[in-house]
Amino acid sequence: MKKRRDKLPLTALRAFEAAARNRSLKMACEELHLTPGAVSQQVRELEQRLEVQLFDRTFGRYELTLLGKLLVMYFICCFDDLE
Numbered sequence: 001m002k003k004r005r006d007k008l009p010l011t012a013l014r015a016f017e018a019a020a021r022n023r024s025l026k027m028a029c030e031e032l033h034l035t036p037g038a039v040s041q042q043v044r045e046l047e048q049r050l051e052v053q054l055f056d057r058t059f060g061r062y063e064l065t066l067l068g069k070l071l072v073m074y075f076i077c078c079f080d081d082l083e
Helices: 010-021 025-032 036-050 066-082
Strands: none
Touching: 010 025, 010 036, 010 066, 025 036
């Protein structure tokens, strides 16, 4: 019997998508009406669950990794289809 994987939390996916699309944690916070700490926590939870780094946080800036860039393009298409 295959082990069932936990589903990814939609709130974490949305926080990542907003931060990546806006290229700004501050703008993602404003869009989602959340604090910077809440958005950051959601993104970190997603990274931990996926076991990958989606943002490079060097020098206090949020820069997408290559995997983060690929993943955000996919999520933008998925969220657009839901609207």
